[in-house]
Amino acid sequence: DLVFPSMSYRTGPYAAGGIPFADGYADYFTLLNERDGGIGGEKIDMPECETAYNTEKGVECYEATKDLGSLVYQPLSTGITYQLIPKVTADGIPMLTSGLGRTSAKNGAVFPWLFNFPANYWDGASVAIKHILDEEGGDVNDKKITLVYHNSAYGKEPIRTLEELSKKHGFDLSLVPVDHPGQEQKSQWLQIRRDRPDYVIMYGWGVMNQVAIQEAVNIRFPMDKFIGIWWSGSENDVRPAGAAADGYKALTFHNLGDDYPLYDDLKTFVYDKGLAAGAGDQHGTALYNRGLYGAMLVAEAAKTAQEIHGVSAITPAMMRDGMEALEMTEEKMAALGLPAFGPEFQVTCENHGGNGFAAIGQWDAAASEWKMITDYIQSDQEIVQPLIEADSMAYAEENGITPSCD
Amino acid sequence: MPDQLIFAMEVFLNGLMAGVLYALVALGFVLIYKASGIFNYSQGVMALFAALTLVGIMEGRVPFAHLINATFGTEIHHFGWHLPALAAILLTMGVMVVLAWAVNKLIFNHLVNQEPIILFMATIGLAYFMEGFGDVMWGADIKKLDVGLPQGINTAIDEITYGWFGYGFFIDNLDIVATIIAALLVIALVMFSQYTKQGRAMRAVADDHQAALSVGISLNFIWIMVWSLAGFVALVAGIMWGTKMGVQFSLSLIALKALPVLMLGGFTSIPGAIVGGLIIGVGEKLFEFAIGPMIGGATENWFAYVLALIFLVFRPQGLFGEKIIERV
Amino acid sequence: MLDAAKTQTETLLEVNNIEVIYNHVILVLKGVSLKVPKGGITALLGGNGAGKTTTLKAVSNLLASERGEVTKGSIIYRGERVQDLTPNDLVRKGVIQVMEGRHCFEHLTVEENLLTGAYTRAASRGDVDADLEMVYEYFPRLKERRRSQAGYTSGGEQQMVAIGRALMSRPETILLDEPSMGLAPQLVEQIFNIVKSLNEEQGYTFLLAEQNTNVALRFAHYGYILESGRVVMDGPADDLRENPDVKEFYLGMSDEGRKSFRDVRSYRRRKRWLS
Amino acid sequence: MFYREAGDFKTSYVEDSQTFPIKFDRYRYYFVLVCAFAVVPFVINDYWVNAIFMPFLIYSIAAIGLNILVGYCGQVSLGTGGFMAVGAYGCYKLMTAFPDVSIFFHIIAAGGITALVGVLFGLPSLRIKGFYLAVATLAAQFFLVWLFNRVPWFYNYSASGQISAPERTIFGIEVTGANTEAWATYLFCLVFTVASAIVARNLTRGAQGRKWMAIRDMDIAAEIIGVDPLKAKLSAFAVSSFFVGISGALFFAVYLGAVEVGEAFGINKSFLVLFMVIIGGLGSIFGSFAGAAFLVLLPVLLKNVLVAGLGWPTDLAAHLEFMIVGALIIAFLIAEPHGLAQLWRVMKEKLRLWPFPH
Amino acid sequence: MLDATDEGYVTSDGRKIGDVLMEMKNITLRFGGVKAITDISFDIRQGEIRAIIGPNGAGKSSMLNVISGFYVPQEGEVWYKGQKRPQMKPFQVAQLGIARTFQNIALFEGMTVLDNVMTGRLNYMKTNLFQQALWKGKAEEEETKNREVVEKVIDFLEIQSIRKTPVSRLPYGLKKRVELARALAAEPSLLLLDEPMAGMNVEEKEDMSRFVLDVNDEFGTTIALIEHDMGVVMDLSDRVVVMDYGKKIGDGTPDEIRNNQAVIDAYLGVAHD
Ligand SMILES: Nc1ncnc2c1ncn2[C@@H]1O[C@H](COP(=O)(O)OP(=O)(O)OP(=O)(O)O)[C@@H](O)[C@H]1O
């Protein structure tokens, strides 16, 4: 068996975000089992473990599942990621943190067991600015851009990048932190109303997203100038504000909607057989798709690993090799029934994080769905790459790691 | 007028409004504390539960659908009706009364005459239970709550103030509604507790369970009554906050915003909850406005507590709380 | 003082061989039986820890709130088993207890305290006010302090509040636990006189637990003496007053009349009926 | 029949005031210690250490600390999370500033720093009492978390805002960092836990403990018989915070290895430790252990039973887990309001009387 | 009238009463509008048993509270051992050697009898936090030493059998005795007793009287006592102060008080035997 543990959070304050991801993740593997008999003939086993987005429970989950021969972890929480970094490194199990976690893990020379393709927080910030540049005809000089962020390690991630970008492009950056959990943001939005920024970028999480969007609606901030990171871009975040949230934008590193051949297979092999995970009511949502995408990436990596090592029952170490040799191309995705579902990228030892492509989605309140409004845009590598280099090397030094790619 | 002053006025007004919303949550705490000396940790969860139930009933969701489907392999989710808000509110109220009855019957009946901290602990157990129960009953997704309350900037005020200052004030319609409701609630509750027999009995129970029993006050009845009242207040708070942020787990955390209010106003005072709310609301907003930018912002959470703490040092029972009787 | 006719009348309250256990382990009453005749004053006497309070609480059903329970025996009021009633049902039936140690509602004013006594009554405003006046007549001191918070009144004043509060419920039977404790002598006299007049004029029945044996036996019709959770002696009050043991241990009299408290300095082994 | 004081005569006051006056208890205690030190390290694996023993041991220290404050001195505090954070960040700063000093001393020093902070936030307790104080301590909780998040100096300006424990050894054996052995971290924590329990027991059985308890039971009377409330309360805050700081330091350095303040030391932590103390039993060292065990083990146990055993979906299981934990808390309180420790005591009392019912 | 000069006097049973130990001068105490004590002066002499009596609400307990520093009078001075006592916190007063019991028992309900009585010794226990944390050595030694004193008090008051019982389980009378034990354990030079015999039957009052007298006799402890049982007051006390509505209406030997018309009117009701 191939073991892909799912560290999900279907309870607690972030359950609304955790449920669709976990469902998507599970359904994809179920589909592979039902339709293809697993991967390369090996059945997939997916023990699910509830973390409630809590670091201690995360550790418990990890310890409880790691001896089952787990191939790869997707901890889905930056906190848990940090705990697991030393542990997976010591235990030799790869970990994938798409769009979250430690950004500088992109440097595989320092973090051989970590992967964070296809995009990270710094890419997100840069892509958002690129989009604004596009909107403004390439000139954002003296434009005001405000970052509303969750006042935690996660929310603070984009600040460095944005500061660099503001130097480069000449926009004014102002920072508005929101303390956890963020059910009350009057002060913040009054300030935004006074400052009249041209754009607001948001790094929010949980209830903070819903309240921010509602408050933005309340002060009549133009929704199409309000851009959230991918964790602020689910149906959950916009629905409570109703029709007024129409036009709100969010980044994404995978496609939205359910108009893909894969969904037909899912229907035949999973939903109709009553095998859907959870309540089975999350299909086609942004986070469900993220779950599918996450599962698809590791499944493809597993296939790659099987090819490299010529065995079907791969070990975590082989899995790592597979991930490091993973190549996502348009043909591959189309063959999987997910044409153009995510950016193309190729993983190498030096680059565990993809090429920093992300796209912009926009909420259509009338149709009640997210629509992609741009192609995948690459982040400003000139800015992002040096930051990653610096941070990962600092880590290497602190922990006495000699970066190597052999 | 200098801009900063105008902004400060706007912040002040919004602080008042925010304060009212905190006070709505605090009221529920006060009621129960006043009637039983129980510090009801689960008040926030009650607000969540009330809001969940309201949405569930309105949208015709099948309670425990997930559990039923998981156990019996069925696929039921909705009854297929959509109730008008008022009817749903009344039904929810009924549920809250049942809850009050159950809480009393199953928990507090067995804990008469125990120390406050034990009762507090029991409400924590209750909070745990209801958290799980609410989720199992109605699911953990975020639900939109719309009972038809207006929301968004009040244009009249915006325009008038624009005429005066050249800067239109932002006042949220929802906050205005909340203020009116809170004022009515407070007046009604004050009248009730000061001037009626049941109100007096309620205060008596808070002082001494045993003595209250000995004069024939039925703790059962009083407690079911106040827990129902608190349930009603929780429902009101749940509607207000739920409209703002969607009905979801984090709704229960609004309790944390109510605590400094409670402490400042006094655990036992209904008007104190309102006054405390206003002071906290204004205080934290103004602080964030004036000092926040200098020290990195996001100060509201802790500042509310520090503000309350400062008041307490001078008045250990809160502004309006009953004096703590110290005698030997 | 014993009115033979009265003891012949119906038994209002009957306690049959009850056992009480606190906290599941501490056995306090080991089979106590009593009979309280209608319209009588029955005294429950005994030293500290004999179980007087426990007996009263068993009757008024306040034990549950102290993690105590009646494990054996029965308590019958007006021929009906009342063990499983709630305290407020019992108050409605006309049995009210004045608890030992006052137990006032600290934060309520003296007057509000008294008014809580009328909680179970469906009386009109006027009736209640009249009763309030009656209580103030009995205890003028309370009238002076009617607006103060009970928590700030003196010990004796609180005792008056507690008794006054019970009267406000217009009960049939009052269980009085140590009414004289902490009261000035003339007030003790006064309270017992009030008890007596309530008994004689309004026909209230009293079961009172009292340490002040002297006064208690002067006013009561019948007495029970408890020791270590058992009734060791009972009889008409007058008989008890003449009993030499009672005289010595409970009334502080020796053959030569009242002893001075100074004279008991030498060590003296207690004589006990039991143990 | 064997559980009796009879025949177990004490001939001196020292003997009479020992921790386990009954012989049987004493032997059982030694037995547990021997097992903990000499047997368990040989039989446990990563899972047992990381998922159960370490959290249990570390939370026990925090619970002991909080119990001193709440259970012995009667000052309810909801600032435990914040104080644990002080311990963690203190330890981190010390570990990185003085890499050559043994981690053992860093942890003790972190406790000392926390004690100072605790005293500072304890000052309002002189005026503020009961639940008012409890809520007031939340000011400490929120402020400290905000501070550690806000001031980059505390996390050495790391890009992520997280702090990660560098590798440190004791007698050449790694106890922090990536390459630790399960038994080593376990023993390291165990030493702290046992020492904490012994110190706490010593402090609470003598004059200091009585001062605290006097303040707890009736502060006015205590003052009138000669207890200086200022000293008593602040010393309780200091000692309590000391233990809490140590547990925070261990929690960060040995258990999790990396933390972010808001997530690891948020308000939930404050409540969790308080629950442990109350469920375990206020004013009982044993209760602190019982409470920690209850709240660490029960969820894990329930999860294993419901998900692994009965095959329930994880979310339903998690919700049910909440319900069961909540219901059990209530059930225990109803059965015995004074906590597991008291339940245990009543059981022993019954045992002592056994086979007679009373 | 006793010959109450500064040198003291001799009581009827031949005990020598010494100097003035404590003197209250013109004490006035108000609570908002309520005047609890109005301009009262009296003294307590070394070695005597001084009773304070008066109707309920007269201000007796308040007077004890003034002495123990819990209430701060608006006017008046407290002199102790020949010196004016500065404004003090209650615990400082306790450290001067003044111990007391309370009208509404103020025991530490969560502790055993032994621990409660041990709290009486707190002012004698000086080891610091670190020594106590270690226990072995200084702290243990001190504990044992003080335990011996306490055991003597426990023997003296005959409460050996309940040593390890939590006080919350004790009946009222025993609690009073434990409270006395706690006060005695402090080996005070002045002992204040607020209604020590309330809620006791004659036999128990006799016991209690014996203890009070023995303390006074054996240790020479000065005692101030509030009591409503006139038998006890008249038999035990050397001198009596009578208060009514916050005012002093009498002061003198029991015999004088017994026959004081004002006292009879306000308090005794009838002349007491
Ligand atoms: N809540 C309780 N828990 C445990 N034991 C108790 C409790 N209440 C009373 N007791 C015990 O029960 C026995 C009888 O107590 P009770 O209060 O009935 O005595 P009493 O006759 O009223 O004495 P007193 O005259 O002192 O009031 C005592 O030994 C006491 O220790």
Ligand SMILES: Nc1ncnc2c1ncn2[C@@H]1O[C@H](COP(=O)(O)OP(=O)(O)OP(=O)(O)O)[C@@H](O)[C@H]1O
């Ligand atoms: N802290 C306080 N606040 C307000 N009033 C008080 C306070 N303490 C005492 N009093 C009032 O002062 C008066 C004297 O009270 P005190 O307790 O001294 O009476 P006492 O002589 O001891 O009476 P008793 O014999 O009934 O105990 C009472 O009327 C009481 O209500």
Ligand SMILES: [Mg+2]
């Ligand atoms: Mg009694």
Ligand SMILES: [Mg+2]
């Ligand atoms: Mg008094």
